Amino acid sequence: MRKLTIGSTVVEQLDNSGNYAIAGKLLSGLPADYNGTQGQFNGSVSVTAVGAGYRVVEGANAKQGVATLSSGVAVVSNTSVTANSRIFLTAQDNNSTGVLRVSARTAGTSFTITSSVITDSGVVAYQIFEPA
Structure with a gap:
């Protein structure tokens, strides 16, 4: 072994x-x-137990977190974001009804989440992945 x-x-x-x-x-x-x-x-990672899964730490400069929109926009300060980061967004409540997108990013500093509805004021979860 x-x-x-x-x-x-x-x-x-x-x-x-x-x-x-x-x-x-x-x-x-x-x-x-x-x-x-x-x-x-160099292979697959399997989570085979019911109720088990992946956990990611949230907090300042973490790869996962939440942001609150104000007038349809949220600037997320995060030094871990890169020019190639893949940022996934998901609305967490009914106060975000528009289409969410990453509208800007500055590597090592921040990224901006924008909704297609300028009155959106909801909470948005994000997950940042880096391509291999």
Whole structure:
């Protein structure tokens, strides 16, 4: 059995088919390279337990969060945004009825969410991904 340490977490290889366990949770098909800050997996990540899923920290400069529109616009200060970031937007209430889009971005500084309805004042969730 092969062991890999990610930060202070020991990842144990369960078998030769690329199945790994992290803190007792099974991950399948994860031949992994790890450089101390990022895990790279050459395969699929499966979440197989009902009620389980991915969790992402929110907060200042995080890859996930919420913003509130004012007159259909919200400027989100976020130093993690890049010129190539893929930013997904979802209205979180009934106060955003227009089509949402990222209308501007400044890498390392902020991005702007704009609704097609200028009176929108709702909460918008965002998720930022970087292309590989």
